[in-house]
Amino acid sequence: MPNISRDEVAHLAKLARLAVTDDELNVFAGQLDQILDAVAKVSEVAADDVPPTSHAVPLTNVFREDVVRPGLTQQQALAGAPAAEEGRFRVPRILGEEQ
Amino acid sequence: MTDLTRLPAAELAEKIHAREVSSAEVTQAHLDRIGEVDDHVHAFLTVDAEGALAAARAVDSALAGGQAPASPIAGVPLALKDVLTTRGLPTTCGSKTLENWIPPYDATVTRKLREAGVPILGKTNMDEFAMGSSTENSAFGPTHNPWDHARIPGGSGGGSAASLAAFEAPLAIGTDTGGSIRQPGAVTGTVGVKPTYGGVSRYGLVAFSSSLDQAGPCARTVLDAALLHEVIAGHDPLDSTSIDATVPPVVAAAREGMRGDLKGVKVGVVKEFSGEGYQAGVQRSFENAVDQLRALGAEVVEVSCPNFVYALPAYYLIAPSEASSNLARFDAMRYGLRVADDGSHSAEEVMSLTREAGFGPEVKRRIMLGTYALSSGYYDAYYGSAQKVRTLVKRDFDAAFEKVDVLVSPTTPTTAFKIGERVDDPMAMYLADLCTIPANLAGNAAMSVPSGLSDEDGLPVGLQIMAPALADDRLYRVGAAYEVARGSIIDRVPELKGVSA
Amino acid sequence: MTAVAEVMDYAEVVERFDPVLGLEVHVELNTKTKMFCGCANEFGGEPNTHVCPTCLGLPGALPVLNGKGVEGAIRIGLALNCEIAEWCRFARKNYFYPDMPKNFQTSQYDEPIAVNGYLDVTLDDGEVVRVEIERAHMEEDTGKSLHVGGATGRIHGAEHSLLDYNRAGVPLIEIVTKPIVGMGSRAPEVARAYVTALRDLLRALDVSDVRMDQGSLRCDANVSLMPKGTTEFGTRTETKNVNSFRSVERAVRYEMTRQAAVLVAGGKVTQETRHFQESDGTTSPGRTKETAEDYRYFPEPDLVPIAPSREWVEELRGTLPEMPAARRKRIQTEWNLSAEELRDLFNSGAVELVEATVAEGAKPNEARSWWVNFLAQEANARETEITALPITPAQVARVAALVDSGELTNKLAREVVKGVLAGEGEPDEVVEKRGLKVVSDDSALLAAVDEALAAQPDIADKIRGGKVQAAGAIVGAVMKATKGQADAKRVRELIIERVGA
Numbered sequence A: 001m002p003n004i005s006r007d008e009v010a011h012l013a014k015l016a017r018l019a020v021t022d023d024e025l026n027v028f029a030g031q032l033d034q035i036l037d038a039v040a041k042v043s044e045v046a047a048d049d050v051p052p053t054s055h056a057v058p059l060t061n062v063f064r065e066d067v068v069r070p071g072l073t074q075q076q077a078l079a080g081a082p083a084a085e086e087g088r089f090r091v092p093r094i095l096g097e098e099q
Numbered sequence B: 001m002t003d004l005t006r007l008p009a010a011e012l013a014e015k016i017h018a019r020e021v022s023s024a025e026v027t028q029a030h031l032d033r034i035g036e037v038d039d040h041v042h043a044f045l046t047v048d049a050e051g052a053l054a055a056a057r058a059v060d061s062a063l064a065g066g067q068a069p070a071s072p073i074a075g076v077p078l079a080l081k082d083v084l085t086t087r088g089l090p091t092t093c094g095s096k097t098l099e100n101w102i103p104p105y106d107a108t109v110t111r112k113l114r115e116a117g118v119p120i121l122g123k124t125n126m127d128e129f130a131m132g133s134s135t136e137n138s139a140f141g142p143t144h145n146p147w148d149h150a151r152i153p154g155g156s157g158g159g160s161a162a163s164l165a166a167f168e169a170p171l172a173i174g175t176d177t178g179g180s181i182r183q184p185g186a187v188t189g190t191v192g193v194k195p196t197y198g199g200v201s202r203y204g205l206v207a208f209s210s211s212l213d214q215a216g217p218c219a220r221t222v223l224d225a226a227l228l229h230e231v232i233a234g235h236d237p238l239d240s241t242s243i244d245a246t247v248p249p250v251v252a253a254a255r256e257g258m259r260g261d262l263k264g265v266k267v268g269v270v271k272e273f274s275g276e277g278y279q280a281g282v283q284r285s286f287e288n289a290v291d292q293l294r295a296l297g298a299e300v301v302e303v304s305c306p307n308f309v310y311a312l313p314a315y316y317l318i319a320p321s322e323a324s325s326n327l328a329r330f331d332a333m334r335y336g337l338r339v340a341d342d343g344s345h346s347a348e349e350v351m352s353l354t355r356e357a358g359f360g361p362e363v364k365r366r367i368m369l370g371t372y373a374l375s376s377g378y379y380d381a382y383y384g385s386a387q388k389v390r391t392l393v394k395r396d397f398d399a400a401f402e403k404v405d406v407l408v409s410p411t412t413p414t415t416a417f418k419i420g421e422r423v424d425d426p427m428a429m430y431l432a433d434l435c436t437i438p439a440n441l442a443g444n445a446a447m448s449v450p451s452g453l454s455d456e457d458g459l460p461v462g463l464q465i466m467a468p469a470l471a472d473d474r475l476y477r478v479g480a481a482y483e484v485a486r487g488s489i490i491d492r493v494p495e496l497k498g499v500s501a
Numbered sequence C: 001m002t003a004v005a006e007v008m009d010y011a012e013v014v015e016r017f018d019p020v021l022g023l024e025v026h027v028e029l030n031t032k033t034k035m036f037c038g039c040a041n042e043f044g045g046e047p048n049t050h051v052c053p054t055c056l057g058l059p060g061a062l063p064v065l066n067g068k069g070v071e072g073a074i075r076i077g078l079a080l081n082c083e084i085a086e087w088c089r090f091a092r093k094n095y096f097y098p099d100m101p102k103n104f105q106t107s108q109y110d111e112p113i114a115v116n117g118y119l120d121v122t123l124d125d126g127e128v129v130r131v132e133i134e135r136a137h138m139e140e141d142t143g144k145s146l147h148v149g150g151a152t153g154r155i156h157g158a159e160h161s162l163l164d165y166n167r168a169g170v171p172l173i174e175i176v177t178k179p180i181v182g183m184g185s186r187a188p189e190v191a192r193a194y195v196t197a198l199r200d201l202l203r204a205l206d207v208s209d210v211r212m213d214q215g216s217l218r219c220d221a222n223v224s225l226m227p228k229g230t231t232e233f234g235t236r237t238e239t240k241n242v243n244s245f246r247s248v249e250r251a252v253r254y255e256m257t258r259q260a261a262v263l264v265a266g267g268k269v270t271q272e273t274r275h276f277q278e279s280d281g282t283t284s285p286g287r288t289k290e291t292a293e294d295y296r297y298f299p300e301p302d303l304v305p306i307a308p309s310r311e312w313v314e315e316l317r318g319t320l321p322e323m324p325a326a327r328r329k330r331i332q333t334e335w336n337l338s339a340e341e342l343r344d345l346f347n348s349g350a351v352e353l354v355e356a357t358v359a360e361g362a363k364p365n366e367a368r369s370w371w372v373n374f375l376a377q378e379a380n381a382r383e384t385e386i387t388a389l390p391i392t393p394a395q396v397a398r399v400a401a402l403v404d405s406g407e408l409t410n411k412l413a414r415e416v417v418k419g420v421l422a423g424e425g426e427p428d429e430v431v432e433k434r435g436l437k438v439v440s441d442d443s444a445l446l447a448a449v450d451e452a453l454a455a456q457p458d459i460a461d462k463i464r465g466g467k468v469q470a471a472g473a474i475v476g477a478v479m480k481a482t483k484g485q486a487d488a489k490r491v492r493e494l495i496i497e498r499v500g501a
């Protein structure tokens, strides 16, 4: 049975890039615990011999022709940008590293 | 002009196409109505009077030039849920994150509506990113149920459903991930259909849960819903999960059903969706509906779908999991809200601070729930198990549809609850989707059609009809037959308080 | 200040440890469009001009898989002797990074399209090593960031960054080896030879530009050490994005010497990513495993599974060109080359040219000698690719034929080739214009022979006395007198004739 701690919620918030407040940590810890408790019910019937279903409709092999389609202009691409410079999206300095 | 707003879409279309009335007049009448009542209802987030009238005039001039109508509903205006992209018109998804975002492209549904000559009145209110069952999670304030302003209009598509019940629009588009078309339809006394998954393109539908989301028609009659269904459905090469098959003949099926004969139709009553937790008035309304179906000639049997009770927990793992990934793109880098970009914060900090500021509590809750369910060590127990339940729910449907043509249940266990009543209790809120979720998990088609008013509170109740995938036409045949036999309830909506007629 | 890392002498490293390698190569496919949208897949270009809602990750946009990308992946898999999956899927790899528009990478994960293959790699001395391939899977590339305000345009110290998404969504195939063990001191060479062999293979398949300098071929090198006599793998490091074949070798070698120093000093190797410095050939630490992301993979709901039919796979197998290793073997046998000659031939980059020259009728040895020796030097002197020299295999074959028939001496033939390179026309025209034909008129030659014998009577005597080899001096004089246009063999015959007469 899940028993989700404040620290775990903080870790999740970090993974999900949410700068949650202390108050939120407390509230979410309680609520997530309650929800996870309820949804854990799925394990009652999820037997080993039951295959998982990821897609509602069983389609396969949907491919596109390798043909260029018109996209957006640079201006359209940048129209919604919070900041732009030299035809590029301007973002604050990046601290992490590429994966 | 008020009477124009009271007519069904089918009749409006006939009048417009016969040039008895212009699309511009019809559109203006609805814009006027929105102007009169929407302060009280708050169905719309954006009203595009100019765009709607321009589209209406284009239809009028095409008709005046002797051209055939672009579609059977050409000229009939519509309210579009604010989760489908509209080129040049804001698309907010009910979120502060996208408050000022103007998409550079149209969703396929939007494009089809434009091509069909359907004027788009505006964008309707919704729970933020379609997460909710009451439209209280909109960052821009709740929508009120036209039947009782103190109550919720359902969600997430409360704006679309309320716009119909308030006679602000004759047609609307909703999206249904766990019941967001059908449940608002039920609690506002309107018709809502979740087509077969893959039946309507998701291109341009801002994703909540990709494997469950499906756009569909909302209307005040079954025939109107069918007419809209045929306009928006069909294969789209821009959506890999779109089904490459002809659209089921839903309009023909609705017309056939309207003749009032269900002989030869086998109806299954889902045994698991009754009893404890179901409001008595809802239960009685449902039982009356079943009697009515029998009276129409249908053969009614009870069917057990034992795994349906696991659908709700499975849904609240799958949908948040997919959502946690789908909503990662709202990171303040390329579009949408950005806060704290003052030179002192890194990109990572700006992302976290913006997401914190831009998302409401329900969205954050689900993102964290989904992040948890997918994280290493928990995946198998949560997300993996939920996907297995999905298989079991599908099997239940398959077994049931071997015996019956359609399944029926109440759309929702209760009538509209009061605004504020469940906001602090997520689990209670989630129960609103108990009966609608199985169809989303399995991908089959389902409809909610009004089954009258609950005798204890006088609020609308919905009958849910479920059909196999690609058999959407069955919903319309049964739904239309029942609707005609039951009689309309929408005219019993109280005239809006404090609004002069 | 970072401390200068201790390293161990390489000879000592390989005496005490066995290295274990794992190589991950990312190759950009040269399809016309990106993996999941119709934007042009082109290197360079104005920033953010090859973008659309899908590859910019705009709300509502959806991916549709490029069939050519799948074809490329299958052909690579087949060329690497892999099994092609009967059924596989894409997953989402979730992590936040500004150059990734959706904040998840659409990538195959536990269900790759190709598994269990191998590539035979030839080392410098001709020894062939079999490198086992674990998998080849499909994924997409990220955008590119430009760091502004830092000292060297690098990420550290930058004030802000600028993002260009032209590369976002470009098809990538990631090829992962199984652990490569037992290579001892040759491990760095094996790493370089593997990446080189892979480049040659991909080039033969024509699926990629395979330019390490432009990033269309990228290598990450995993290195660990185990003390001699043990079999349990040590802790590994992953050195990222090494930009040249030579650097692959240097990076592996450096990591071996660095890790050995750590281990011998009683320390532990930290599991981390490291960055290779081109300037001094060292690596520096990056992200450690403790701070590594939890990628929360799950099946991509927006794309449907791929089930390549066996007919399609066999059809694609039929399109595979002769593989580089097989070709080397065939050429070596057919032309009877030593390992050294074979290596020189392949290093010259003129294999195709030599083959074409042979096809035009030249003898393999002659064709090879022209290209690998003479023309390679010409290309070098002109600082151009050998393939760019203004001479065709047919022209080279014609020159070789003229030599064969005795119409040109080797020396004259070189003049002819220079004439062709100088744009003076076909070989026969050059011979004509420059008057380079061998003097085959005996009377003209006899006059020159007599003159030379008269000038050096002592040598004439020696020849007469039986020292036939002394004739060389006279031959030389005659050749000089005729400006090299005489056939030396005929001159020698005439000298013997004259002296003996």
Ligand SMILES: [Mg+2]
Pocket (backbone or CB within 6 Å): C107, C139, C174
């Ligand atoms: Mg990868």
Ligand SMILES: [Zn+2]
Pocket (backbone or CB within 6 Å): A071, C034, C037, C038, C039, C050, C051, C052, C053, C054, C055, C056, C169
């Ligand atoms: Zn694109």
